[in-house]
Amino acid sequence: MSPAFDPGRLAGRIAAGEPLALARGISHVENESDGFEALLERLDGRTGRARRIGITGPPGAGKSTLTAALTRHYLNQSLKVGIVAVDPTSPFTGGALLGDRIRMGELSTEPGVFIRSMASRGSLGGLATATREAADLMDAAGYDRVILETLGVGQAELDIAVSADTTAVVLVPESGDGVQAMKAGLMEVADLFVINKSDRPGADRLEKEIAIIMSIRFANRPPGDADGDADEVWRMPIMQTVASEARGIEEFAEHLDRHFDWLRSTEKLETHRQTARLRRAHDALLRRSRRDAQRIWRRASRETLDSGASPYATARRLYEEFRKTLGGT
């Protein structure tokens, strides 16, 4: 079967920074269209330049507003920004109130900004994988910063957050969100904490709560790494913002830069990027086997499926077919 598109040509157009080509490329990856892997492979050598920033947190924390404010900050520095939104409650993906969506709409018409929302349901099986690859394409297209906005709940979503170079966890002062959120696995993914909507009561209290929890965490760590180098330890900033008024955004961007510099200086960046490449290969291998299994499933006869056998016997029988098909080609 001939591919649905010409991967070489599309790769060239993406590398040249054509937004329409980038949009098409991401769709091909998301849909796993014939040739999508050839596209990714051709652009592989062009990735690794962008800094990837994960912004995650509970619903209503203002992740999108923070993303928008950070994007404006980068635009003022003449940096190009790609945004991948996988948060079902995000205005980028259509989950917000009208006012929010209009504000985001303004951003989407800015030159130098590319916004893409990924479907969090109905994906072919690899939301986190496809999201990372969408970020790869933005990287290859020359975007200097790629922001991954994801909801901080759910397995696939947290997987996305941790794939960024730097992950910011966004919380709000209300209702003991801090402790609750920590328990939901957000603490493990955070490189820095942002208390957004900090003009509301409770921001200082929450900051103290987080600091206490962090100090308990640090207490269990050695003061330096194995070589006794204190620079090896990242002291996690906890900061306050009012993203809707762009308050604290400059400081936020500074902390992100500081973290990136720290990653680079400790060679953690290189390790991180190498791990990411291995992860890509791992995911691509699993995707290949899944696609083959799905092909067999689609071809399965009604008789096999309706045989009355247990689901596990049916799967075993289909898998035998799968093996035979593979062996015979």
Added chain:
Amino acid sequence: MSPAFDPGRLAGRIAAGEPLALARGISHVENESDGFEALLERLDGRTGRARRIGITGPPGAGKSTLTAALTRHYLNQSLKVGIVAVDPTSPFTGGALLGDRIRMGELSTEPGVFIRSMASRGSLGGLATATREAADLMDAAGYDRVILETLGVGQAELDIAVSADTTAVVLVPESGDGVQAMKAGLMEVADLFVINKSDRPGADRLEKEIAIIMSIRFANRPPGDADGDADEVWRMPIMQTVASEARGIEEFAEHLDRHFDWLRSTEKLETHRQTARLRRAHDALLRRSRRDAQRIWRRASRETLDSGASPYATARRLYEEFRKTLGGT
């Protein structure tokens, strides 16, 4: 390799209703221990008796308290209740404040109640699949009701909710949760809506909001099915509870029973169960191929992984090995 346990013996003990055997069985499924599929297969003929109830909604909606109250109601009717909690913010899984956890702890010591939390991170790849199979084991162990408590955000989590016979979406009066939640895909999975903490202001307003959204939805539907039978249409209840005081729980249970009766009377239950069996076979097939691919990945040589080839070329090369291994056995 000999299996890590004797599937036949464990199946017998689970079928006899031994809680410790059930706990071990679920762990084997979750860890995909050698022999786990044989265990599922042996118990396959004993499933289908339990009614499965999904309880989902945003964080803080009181899903666990509602689950606990419903469980007490069933216990009073001498029904055995299995609970699978996959919500990272649930007190069942350790995400709640101390007081909540103590209340849940009381429930866990009741005879006739079996509580199991599933790890929402770090699972081998099939959280939704393993959760459905944990419910199968509870079903086979003689639990009359199996409640699946999941957070109503994230792909894997919503997949779990829709696998129940009846899915209740729980919301709270505050902060326009209703409309927000609807947009996050909760509306598509709901068979009934519960407005919990309805003693707080805004419950009636939220109920009206949902009713309006639902009426728009129903307006796009024919008044009956193809045969013109109005019974084919499920009129979705919207109800109010204060779960912490067990208010509205009896009505909640009645609505669940009504929905189950409706499923049965329209033969939708049978369709649903058949679809579920197909889904099991599909998932088991994909799991087999994933496990093989992971085996190849673990065996992959350092040279292949460090070759400097693109991740996609590496995956292709490993997949060729995978095919050869399969063809040769």
